[in-house]
Amino acid sequence: MSVHGASAQEMFSGTKEVADSHKFNEENLFQWMTENVEGFEGPMDVRQFKGGQSNPTFKLITPKKAYVMRRKPPGKLLPSAHAVDREFRVIDALYPLGYPVARPYALCEDTDVVGTMFYVMDHVEGRILWDGTLPDYEPAERRAIYEAKVNTFADLHNVDWKKAGLEGFGKEGDYVARQIHRWTKQYTASETKTITEMNKLIEWLPENIPPGETTTIVHGDYRLDNMILHPTEPKVIAVLDWELSTLGDPLADFTYHLMNWVMPSSDGRGAIVDIPDLEAYGIPTMEEYIDMYCKRRGLSSLPEVSYYFAYNAFRLAAICQGIVGRVRDGTASNANATAMEARVPLLANFAYDQAKKAGMPA
Template sequence: MTSDFSEQKLGDWFQANLSDHGTMTGVTKFPGGQSNPTYRVSTTAGDLVLRRKPFGDLLPSAHAVHREHRLIAALHPVGFPVPKPVALCRDEAVIGAEFYLMEAIEGRTYWDGMLPEQTPTERRAIYEAAITTLATLHSIEPEAVGLGDFGRAGNYFGRQVDRWTKQYRAAQTETIESVEKLIEWLPRTLPEQGRTSIVHGDFRIDNMLLARKSTSVLAVIDWELSTIGDPLADLSYFAMAWTMSSDGHSWIGDADFTTSGIPSLEEITAMYCEKTRRAEIPNLHWYFAFNMFRLVGIMQGVKRRMLDGNASSANAEDAVARLKPLAEEAWVQARRAGAC
């Protein structure tokens, strides 16, 4: 589809601020994505990608595209695979919302974590590349790249549980018993934070762009939830895919880990430990419950925006349909972690 804002206004802004990038010739919205809408901006000097805030009333602290821009501007110079940032515009008068531009990367996105078109060797290589990339991110000292103040130090999970409880409440449309139980249980059982690192916040197989003819990671994308926090939040979020049955997206819990080439959960956690010099990983059930609760908060925000007419994707209804089952699975994980 084409854009849903004034291309004329964007073109005028582009000519006034980015004339060295040629002349803008068109805008096309990418499909998918429930949060910050994303577009391909065609120019005479090559394609760019635009990410903007959603239109309409938004939940507090959500959709902070300026943080995304700051993050990739810090990581790109040190060689971490992210798109090169081009410009940030916080003037909502241009297209109706804040946005930023980055260089387009022509890679491949694997939407289905089962990787049905790949060979077993390729599947294993792709997941190994993902774990290596995540470990590399967690090895970057925030202060060394100017991100020391990108998030508050310590008590990461306590702050996150509080944040997503507030976000859920602000968007709440009904009472879901399993969510109410999680809101009561999670703050009482917070794990101790060991290490601190840059956290992506949504690290999964379909948030990477890989080379078309190899398994090299060209870019990690969608940094909206990035902050400074506990790296186990990222690892457990990625590992959560192993706990859920395949849904055509990133979940792979019913894969045959003997023959498919996809590493088992034990294998990927061992890889991560080796690359980050950890002796072991704690029991992940609490972390799975937390991450599922966080996803429920995100999906509830999608539901609220859909009801308000501001959903950013045609697939919003599908995401909303998964809200209650995910909340129930989060409570299953909580019970495995000791909740009763």
């Protein structure tokens, strides 16, 4: 394993003692589990997962099985962030369809139980891989994992959201426009310094949205470390972290994921963009990956991706700035969150360059 791969895998994998800032009344939770989770039997041991910056996530271990609890963090929160109730709703809709998500049990909106809203789902045993370059794998294995990943993504965008019972989960149409508005608001609420490129993008992006938008379920943050792979097979057995999911433009969702092919790593993990010969290495080229997605969805091609790259980098800059704001307000749940501050101008510059490719005046 590479040093980078080892450090990322080690830094984010597994569990730790519950952080002091996220401690809660475990007896209350035990009582709630007894009343609301089918088949639950104690005793119960609580650990906190190391990975994940937004919603603190806990492993609940009992003699017979393990569960996962995701809760809103305590403290001052941005209005639309940490929507664990929305996460629960989409998992609850997808699970009966056979889409790979953990089995959901119940949502608790009563803040008296652990202090904030939370939900509980099955703990799925498998592999979470933190380095997208897959340093531990052979070329054929890498390709198989990437094929499973893109097919699972296309399958999500192929789900009939009305039949899945997700009417009202998001507004139909104008997704990109609404997202630009939302993330502009989050960015300005969390702003700690002026970034000229962000201000220019805030003006240009909403005026230049590509036509022909369709509506599907979108994940919002689909990437390798937000899924659990089968322990031995190249198969996605659970997609995680649905906090940003809604109804929206599948191409915005897919092109966000595609940015892995053009963006450098920001945290010491390997980056696809640094691999000189993807074909020999086993990871599909961006063009191949787009083709796999289009085939699975029955699309002839994707429109020009530069606009979408600009939009997605802008959105990611706003998300990172939101984390910086949470550090400032004392509510961030990951020790690495302060490193986000350096990412914001880099993402703003990347978005600005892509917007110029898409026709924005310099």
